[in-house]
Amino acid sequence: MTRKAAGGLQRAFFLWTxxxxxxxxxxxxxAAVVEVFRGTADAGTFVWGMIGIAALLESLVLFAVGLRLxxxxLNQVQSYDSRGDYLADDGSSRPRIPLLGDGQATQNIRNQSLGGN
Known part of the structure; x- marks a missing residue:
């Protein structure tokens, strides 16, 4: 279930791209689109104008479908089954709860210093 849910979000980003x-x-x-709407386009400009209109309509539809996905x-109910597994115990006696609900993120707080060493 987790992979399917994440795939839905990835599909939305792909559609937006x-x-x-x-x-x-x-x-x-x-410019060709403007000339098509004015009625002053020659044959080549008319073709480019139609391509521009089709591309604009396609982008609007894909954006709307991406928003729907x-x-x-975002409205899916997150449960223990859809969150992913708990991370393996490393012996530090700290609970390792998956972050962001996907079970893949880890806590990166070991041996960090502000000095850069």
Whole structure:
């Protein structure tokens, strides 16, 4: 269950990355899009304008789907089963509770100093 939930969040980030790339394409074709809407585009500009409009629509849809996936991930009830396993005991008699609920994070507080040595 944990991998599936994390995969949903990763899919949202992946969709947002593609949406950002589509926005770059739409921005590159921005002048052509304006000419298509004005009705003054020639054949090449019309093609670029249609590509820009399609890229803009694609980015909006992918962003909305990513928001939906993120919303579904954040509203999942976290239980002991979905949090992941407790980390292995290292003999320090400190409880090792998984951080952030995924069971993969560890506490990094051993032998740290502010002096850099």
């Amino acid at each position: 593609i949406a950002g790339t589509s926005l770059i394409v739409a921005a590159a074709a921005g 993120r919303h579904r991930y």
